[in-house]
Amino acid sequence: MKKLIITLVILLGICVGLGFGSHELTKSSGDNGNKVLNLYNWGDYIDPALLTKFQKETGYHVNVETFDSNEAMYTKIKQGGTNYDLTVPSDYMVQKMKADHLLIPLDKHRLTGMNHYGASFMNKSFDPGNRYSIPYFWGTLGIIYNDQMIKPGTLTHWNQLWQSKYRDDIMLIDSARDVMGFALISQGHSVNTTSTPELLAARDKLNRLSPNVKAVVADEIKMYMAEGEAPIAVDWSGEASEMMTQNAHLHYVVPTEGSNMWFDNLVIPKTAKHFKAIYAFLNFMNRPENAAQNAKYIGYSTPNTDAYHLLPKAVRDDKQFYPPQNVIDKSEVYRNLSAQKVQEYNDLYLEFKMHH
Structure with a gap:
């Protein structure tokens, strides 16, 4: 044996x-x-x-x-x-x-x-x-906010993130397509644009967001938001769902002008x-x-x-995770871009992170 x-x-x-x-x-x-x-x-x-x-x-x-x-x-x-x-x-x-x-x-x-x-x-x-x-x-990409610091119903548009009253208040998920994506949407452009001028304009607009950005983080964003470390975050609906089970003061909203739908x-x-x-x-x-x-x-x-x-x-009935059809209709699915365009997105996003 x-x-x-x-x-x-x-x-x-x-x-x-x-x-x-x-x-x-x-x-x-x-x-x-x-x-x-x-x-x-x-x-x-x-x-x-x-x-x-x-x-x-x-x-x-x-x-x-x-x-x-x-x-x-x-x-x-x-x-x-x-x-x-x-x-x-x-x-x-x-x-x-x-x-x-x-x-x-x-x-x-x-x-x-x-x-x-x-x-x-x-x-x-x-x-x-x-x-x-x-x-x-x-799911979608959207905005998470803490109702102890942000009045419910006040954050409904991407462009509001740039308001000076949110200085040092926002955490962003560390994702090139998503961060570049909401900047593009805020300027009326597609999240799948291959236009270099549009991408440069999105990078420039993100640079203007920098004073409001507390941190650009990965998975730990869930822990920070659950613990009330920041009033606002931009993240995916699935991640928001996890945060919200840990902190009842957190809410998720898909901006009315649309988002990424994944x-x-x-x-x-x-x-x-x-x-x-x-x-x-x-x-x-x-x-x-x-x-x-x-x-x-x-x-x-x-x-x-x-x-x-x-x-x-x-x-x-939870519109946070089952948004109305008009929001779904405005949302875009990411397309597989050429390696050259993916690199362009990544490079411009990195420039924003370094600027931040």
Whole structure:
């Protein structure tokens, strides 16, 4: 027995030395029994109880591996050597992965429940006809404010952020497309503009915002706002939802002139192996009761209209996370820009941060 254990330890050491992680070690059992699904997802982005329910219903075990950015996910899949069956890119990344031949088209004949999705969440510019993607969650970019310091109802436009009374009051999420984006919207331009004069004008306007900017931060923005460190922040609706559960004085608003509207989506990467499990899972998640359960757990907005109707009335009526149609109509989805334009956005944003 001891000899057998030693042999297994040596074999495991060889596997690890060759770069096989736990995910890859399940591959052979998964391919033989075909009873696994390898999901590559954002951290804490699915209700674990749903995975248990799915396994009980179907017998498929879901292995979950996580990433923290679209770019990290893209790089790992492009490099190969993985066997992910499903992943969850945002809008512009679906477009990029499609262009780089990293996705497998959906077999619509094997899908059920697609009729549950609202028309305004389908057939978007990043994937016309939803050939490759099913919407998972959606949200917006907006303004978070603390009602102990800011009178409710007073912040409804992007341009108000530039008012001198907000000196040293604003925290910004550290994101080039988003910060450049709201500056562009405030000047009546598209968040997807490729016009250098418009981008330069946005940079100049951001420089004029600098006196009002307390800090440009990443994930810690949630903690700072929850602890009342600043009266105002610009961040995503999903992050706002997390902050608001920790501090009842926080509110989220999408400016009336529109914003960025983002989508996270389920797609099949070219590494996929377990197609029966993939379609069983997609059809399971399309069911309104499951999508509603997931939305309650995550706190983000569901694109599944029939699931939306199963949510508590207080959630359905919350215009912070389910804004009226006229706001949705004015909001734009980020497009995958050329590498040269992405660099231009990043460079101008960096100039603003250095100016700040």
